[in-house]
Amino acid sequence: MSQERRYSFEFFPTKTEAGHEKLLNVARQLATYQPSFFSCTYGAGGSTRDRTLNTVLQLDGEVKVPTAPHLSCVGDSKAELRELLNLYKDAGIKRIVALRGDLPSGMGMASGELRYANELVSFIREETADHFHIEIAAYPEMHPQARNFEDDIANFVRKAKAGADSAITQYFFNADSYFYFVERVRKLGVDLPIVPGIMPITNYSKLARFSDACGAELPRWVRKQLEAYGDDIDSIQQFGTEMITRMCEQLLQGGAPGLHFYTLNQAEASLAIWNNLQLPR
Numbered sequence: 001m002s003q004e005r006r007y008s009f010e011f012f013p014t015k016t017e018a019g020h021e022k023l024l025n026v027a028r029q030l031a032t033y034q035p036s037f038f039s040c041t042y043g044a045g046g047s048t049r050d051r052t053l054n055t056v057l058q059l060d061g062e063v064k065v066p067t068a069p070h071l072s073c074v075g076d077s078k079a080e081l082r083e084l085l086n087l088y089k090d091a092g093i094k095r096i097v098a099l100r101g102d103l104p105s106g107m108g109m110a111s112g113e114l115r116y117a118n119e120l121v122s123f124i125r126e127e128t129a130d131h132f133h134i135e136i137a138a139y140p141e142m143h144p145q146a147r148n149f150e151d152d153i154a155n156f157v158r159k160a161k162a163g164a165d166s167a168i169t170q171y172f173f174n175a176d177s178y179f180y181f182v183e184r185v186r187k188l189g190v191d192l193p194i195v196p197g198i199m200p201i202t203n204y205s206k207l208a209r210f211s212d213a214c215g216a217e218l219p220r221w222v223r224k225q226l227e228a229y230g231d232d233i234d235s236i237q238q239f240g241t242e243m244i245t246r247m248c249e250q251l252l253q254g255g256a257p258g259l260h261f262y263t264l265n266q267a268e269a270s271l272a273i274w275n276n277l278q279l280p281r
């Protein structure tokens with residue numbers, strides 16, 4: 001397996017001290033697998049500004065895995081974004097995940113000076129030149145608010161060409177959607193690495209809710225199988241791990257440049273897949 005492939009783990013900043021301690025323990029465990037980097041999400045509109053900042057600085061500085069903050073532009077002013085970029089830059093952070101974001105319900109319509117992620121990518125380049133490696137989001141099954149698939153592809157291409165270095169996908173359960181997306185954007189001159197985002201399956205009802213909201217299709221046969229397990233968490237996790245492992249094998253064999261695990265701040269499910277795949281440590 002190519003050593004140049006990259007494997008990364010994503011966390012979200014927690015609200016409580018206890019949650020934060022647990023996150024640090026999970027991160028320390030995952031750090032022993034020597035991932036390429038960690039990333040930490042950002043609540044659009046700045047709702048997790050301090051928690052994301054503190055978590056990133058702690059993961060990077062104390063757990064000692066290079067950590068990429070997510071940064072979204074809806075609801076944040078240019079001045080607020082500039083301040084965060086400078087804080088990260090001064091702290092030696094070298095990678096950033098640039099997003100539009102979704103404002104939490106109740107925060108009203110999108111505000112802020114930058115409307116789409118391509119504008120944020122351009123802004124980061126204007127402000128900090130080549131300091132950051134910029135990751136962008138990709139949607140093999142189409143972003144749920146896109147007018148149509150062609151439009152979404154064109155928007156992704158514009159965002160990539162604004163100065164991104166690589167992309168991480170929304171999760172999906174159908175490897176063909178990933179391969180088709182990559183093929184489409186390659187034909188339009190985008191050659192940056194597009195890393196599949198991997199969502200381990202650990203809980204059916206949460207996954208179904210999440211997937212509806214973000215436009216990831218849970219195939220009927222997977223849904224039916226998970227439904228049949230009811231509250232039998234062990235069977236759900238065993239089936240989920242086998243199914244996702246198989247999809248990751250397909251992705252890596254087909255040329256995916258790595259994997260990005262949506263850990264949901266848990267180690268076991270991502271590590272079960274990592275170990276099944278015998279990824280490098």
Ligand code: FAD
Nearest residue numbers: 041042070099100101102116117137143145146152155170
């Ligand atoms: P964009 O690329 O701006 O696209 C958003 C929509 O607008 C798409 O439908 C696109 O087709 C359309 N569009 C894009 N550009 C234009 C244009 N110039 N004119 C007209 N239409 C356009 N959300 C968070 O709040 N915090 C996070 O930390 C976070 N992390 C994420 C990490 C990953 C890897 C992924 C895949 C998603 C993440 N999200 C996060 C979710 C993301 O913010 C949402 O999916 C959001 O709705 C879109 O963000 P984007 O950066 O893809 O937006």
